[in-house]
Amino acid sequence: LAKTTQPISMDSYEGQEVNITCSHNNIATNDYITWYQQFPSQGPRFIIQGYKTKVTNEVASLFIPADRKSSTLSLPRVSLSDTAVYYCLVGDRNPGFQKLVFGTGTRLLVSP
Amino acid sequence: NAGVMQNPRHLVRRRGQEARLRCSPMKGHSHVYWYRQLPEEGLKFMVYLQKENIIDESGMPKERFSAEFPKEGPSILRIQQVVRGDSAAYFCASSPYLASGDTDTQYFGPGTRLTVL
Numbered sequence: 227l228a229k230t231t232q233p234i235s236m237d238s239y240e241g242q243e244v245n246i247t248c249s250h251n252n253i254a255t256n257d258y259i260t261w262y263q264q265f266p267s268q269g270p271r272f273i274i275q276g277y278k279t280k281v282t283n284e285v286a287s288l289f290i291p292a293d294r295k296s297s298t299l300s301l302p303r304v305s306l307s308d309t310a311v312y313y314c315l316v317g318d319r320n321p322g323f324q325k326l327v328f329g330t331g332t333r334l335l336v337s338p
Numbered sequence: 339n340a341g342v343m344q345n346p347r348h349l350v351r352r353r354g355q356e357a358r359l360r361c362s363p364m365k366g367h368s369h370v371y372w373y374r375q376l377p378e379e380g381l382k383f384m385v386y387l388q389k390e391n392i393i394d395e396s397g398m399p400k401e402r403f404s405a406e407f408p409k410e411g412p413s414i415l416r417i418q419q420v421v422r423g424d425s426a427a428y429f430c431a432s433s434p435y436l437a438s439g440d441t442d443t444q445y446f447g448p449g450t451r452l453t454v455l
Contacts, residue, residue, distance in 0.1 A: 269342070269429045269446030272379065313380060325394065326373070326431075326444060328380030 230314045233334040244301040246332050248314030251295050259290060259291045262313045264331070270313065274299070301334075322332045339363070342432050342447035343412075350453045357417040357424070359450045370413045371444060372405060381429060386415060403419030415440040420454045427451050 231249040238244045250259070253282040258277050259334055262270035276288040276297070301308060311331040317324050343362040351357050363370050368388055373381040384397040387407040398405065403422075407413040417424055428451075431444035 267449070268452075269431070269449050271441050271446065275443070324444070325383045325386065325397075326371075326381070327383065328373075330378075330380050 229336070230316055230329050231329075232312075232314050232329065232332045234330065235335070237335050239303055239337055240305055241320065243304050244334060244336075246299045246301075246312055246314075246334070247296055248299070249296045250314070250316045253294050253316055254318065256318045257294075257316050259288065259294075260315045260317070260326075261286070261288065261299045262314065262328075264311045266310075270328075271276060273312075284303050304334075304336045306336050306338065314318065342430055342445050344428075344430050344447035344450050346450060347448060347452070348451050350379045350455060351420045352408050352455050353421055354419050355455075357420050359415040359417075359428050359430075361415070361430030361432075361447060362415040363413070363430075364429050364434075364445055367432035367434050367445070371433075371451070372413075373431065375427045375429060375449075377426075384408055384415075384432045417452075420452075422454045425452055425454045 258275055260275040261273040263273050264270040272285055274286050274288045276290050278290050278294060281288045289298045311333050313328050313331040315326055342364055345360050349357055360442045361370060370387045372384040374383045374384055379444045382397060385405045386394040387405060389407055390409050402418045415428060427449045429446050431446045433444050
């Protein structure tokens, strides 16, 4: 499984756009990139998944350059409730099973 | 449709006792996964089960830990003779049966926080 590297922590203010970048130099051809969000005392919550270029949903955008060695999770206009730990995961999308490998994540703190 | 349910949310055991953690997957989901999270760390995979089958238990400690997902009822993670090092948050996740090429999104429960005194 490809190893991921992301910043340990980030600080932001309400209303700003936050970009969290994840490095995955050894990503394999069949690997997908998935981001999860975890609030204190809760289980992780799926945010977004992509393979290449750009993916957007109602929560976030995911930018993946052509070489796929990194990806950037973009959170538009963050609020206090976006304070959480964000995990970048890379793995083969084996139908029916994906052993998720979590790193230590990026701890985002949003201040007023 | 209720999400993944876990109980109890908090469990306190003394060293040497047994801990039983229960997980009810989302309706229609036939795959269950268990993860363990130590403070300030990411989740670590323990075991993957389908109904009445253990598919991958490569993350399970060799002794004292066992898991099952019976035909009827919740999945159970059982820890015998607990030690202080077992204190952690245990998360269960579930996913539906997937056809080839579908995205495997795991949906997590709120976790059970085990404290061993």
